[in-house]
Amino acid sequence: MRNFCRRFPFRSLPRENIPIPRHFLSHHSRFPARFNSSAKIPASSSSKDTCAKGPAPLSLYQRITELVAEENPTVDDKASSGNPVAENGRSSACQIARESESSLNAKEQAQAENSELEDVSLIVQRVTEIVRLEKSELRMGQRLDELDLPFSSEIVEKVLKRCFKVGHLALRFFSWVKLQPGFCHTTQTYNVMIYIAGEAEEFDLMEKLVDEMEEDLCAKDIKTWTTLISHYGKVKQIGKALSTFEAMRKSGCEPDAGVYKAILRALFNVRKAELSMEFYKEMVSKNMSVDASLYQLLMSCLARSGDVAAVRLVGDDMVMIAKLSDSEVYACILRSFCIAGRIEEARKLFEEIKKKNLLVDLKVFEVLVKGLCRASKTDDAIEIVNNMKQSLAIDGQVYGCLIDGFIRQGDVTKALQLLHDMRELGCLPMVSTYTQMIQYLFRSDEYGKACELYEEMLKDGIEPDIVAITAMVAGHVRHNQISEAWDAFKSMKKKGMKPTWKAYTVFIKELCKASKPNEAYKLLEEMLDSNMNATNGIYHLVISCLTRNGELEKARKVEQIWTSLKLQSLGNEMVFQSADHPSHHEEHKRSNCSFNQGINYIQKAEAYSEIDLKQVCRILSSSTSWNSILEVLERSMIHFTPKLVEAVLHSCQRHSGAALRFFSWVGKQSGYEHTAETYNMGIKLAGSAKDFEHMRNLYQEMRRRGCSITPNTWTIMIAQYGQAGLTEIALKTFKDMKSDGYQPNGSTYKYLILFLCGKKGRKVDEAIKLFQEMIHVGYMPDKEILGFYLSSLCESGKLMDAKGSVKTLCKRGFAKELGYSLLIKSLCRAGRVEEALILTEELDKVGCSIDQYIYGSLVHALLRQGRLDEALDKVERMKKAGLSQTVHIHTSLIVHFCKEKQIGKAVDIFKKMREDGCEPTIVTYSALIRGYMNMGMIADAWQIFRYMKVKGPFPDFETYSMFMTCLCKVGRSEDGLKLINEMLECGIIPSAVNFRTVFHGLNREGKQELAHSVLQTKWLLKRERMFLY
Structure with a gap:
């Protein structure tokens, strides 16, 4: 639940700075209109569909009100004490006035209503002040009791809405008011609290609130379901989103357009195109309107999946149902193709647009140019731009796309030249273009050029935005120009800008990387004074930096601040531990103790008992219930060490879920601390189970706790993505690794190249670049990686690259015989038998001879093509050369005869090889099993299989x-x-x-x-x- 606290500023706001949205108050409110919030929250299910050209987006407060408030409220506030309150909490002052027997005339009645509204508004205001200003829960309760006010559900709802930016305080009040005599939460108050928990990604809390909602007999309405689905979808928990949708249907609550939009967005997030299409069809069949933004997201999702026909079908619906023009629809389709990287389809569509003489504006050209640049087709993009010049005036946005393309290719010279040409043509570059160029120059250690470019931007009259200034701050720090960095940071305020959370975070990170702990500490204080809270990662970074530099007192102070913000859960009431509560003091003491131990004590990697290892593994596999496992673990007398935990994780792949829970549990035990090795093993275990979300969580936790992250940690994550065929993510992780300052080692290059060359997720061009980079930085490939790499090149038809790689390696000292043997083997595997035979005849020219492994590769390849006589001829040549037949050749012959259904000959070869002392491998036995199965000899196949299980090699x-x-x-x-x-x-x-x-x-x-x-x-x-x- 720590995320919940960190997502909200923890410093209490002064009374005059409490942001109150205008529509929460009556017209008698004394709060000025400037307190309206401009932050954005997704529209609720009750909000009307809007097109791209619709009105400006609603404020954060307005949207949260739409999500959790009445659809047609009559009055914002409710009568104060003494007036009857309806059970559902919806009676207004007007209704109370009408039900009374008062003989007030219309004027007197209006005055009474206004008085009541003003009173309620003042109550909400006063309660909100207490909730937000009192740090102690006990003190908050006392002050609220002193008010001696009745708490209706409407008042509670309004207070919660005003506290949604400080969610931990909202939850504290929510829990306190629940215990007050005569008060019961309503569906509306639960909806607000569930929304706040979801926004903070506190899903345990969100689900607990839903359970309490049921216990309190509060019916879930359409907004409850929409909130749950929407927040699950945002964090890609698609299983929970879908199960919630089904639960809603079973409950008898009919989904509306808002619910369908929420579930569709959730499916788009995880790229489930097929399911998205089904839900879309269902939505349309119910005559629910679909806005342009949802159409665009659906098309992009379908385009990414490669379903071009479905994209076209959705386009037809946009014309027929949404009544959009052909030009608008074609622009959407083009954008979806470009986003999905389907450039050929985008080009064809663009030609189709021109043939149909549809309106092509600058925005359409910009979409295509950006798509081409992102696909590394900058030359094509330039050609498009040159054609555009004949009919349209090119703006800075289009030129910015081209510059982005050059930067992506690493061609900074062309990017700078284009920037210069733009200025010559009188087309001022956008500030984002300058920012991108400056960032690239800083990364390339071109500090001087980056600063010059920034000055040029200022001379051209282009005012830097907060992103540009933040980039300059980061660049100055990276080049140890700390005073310049502070000057740039302070210039934000001089220009009337308020530093953002991102600006503070980037500056602090860079200061810590540059080992400037006191500067980072100073900036963290300033950030907190600005009512912005840092993430756990930033606190860890600052504490680690201070500790390394001997600033222990400041490090302890930062940890005290951080500890004071951590969310405390007390039993089932979900209230926050107060600052002056004794148990908090004890917890704080323990935290400080642990912190000091972390500074002065490094836990030794102790040995472990095999008996302990087997016992723990037995406990973890004994039950599917974690509670049962936990009881046994807590009763055990085992002394846990990092080495024992690492061994347990290594041995429990089958029960990795229980093992990962054990990892989490043991990390909280007194006297134990995880090491980098245990974290690495935990990351590997989560990744092998394809639980990539938890794998990333473990990595983030590792960083937060200050564990030493090494290239091996990154390599493990890259390998797990690669193993699953997610080579795009593996490559991105590799780039993130380098951008975070970690240098890849030999293993990093090896595993990434292996997976890029694999059948699943193959990316040969990327593999070539990576292989060359590996050689350039001084790592020599081993036999395994070179074999995979050459096979991938040969199968992809890149024979010259394969031969060139072998020649380059041999010049660098790689064994010639092994290099050319692997090349011939790769040609044979790719079915390039003739090329392999030619290369074999030329081996003497490079000083190599034909060994038994080369003969084995040739025989295997010839047999795969059914050229038995030529294969046997090679075997005879091999004998004449005095080379014995390898198990590889025997197995190849067995595979061939089994394929030809000549099982007798296959068995004879099997017997002969054993007589000759050539031990069959697992591949040999597998070939026989397959041969028997092809002949319908199932009993014989089982006999071989059972023999393997008893005698080995084990299947x-x-x-x-x-x-x-x-x-x-x-x-x-x-x-x-x-x-x-x-x-x-x-x-x-x-x-x-x-x-x-x-x-x-x-x-x-x-x-x-x-x-x-x-x-x-x-x-x-x-x-x-x-x-x-």
């Missing part, structure tokens, strides 16, 4: 997967299900493909109940491997 994942697929093909899916269970018992994790193969096989055989059990096993396994919050 691996590939063997299980192959045998399972063969069994399902011949109607033996039930045996395939047994193999899945065997895999789990042996600690081998079945893949999604394994489950799918068996599931479909059982369904084909009419065994639906067993098929359903496969899904249950899959779901249970996923649940056991994920860290469930």
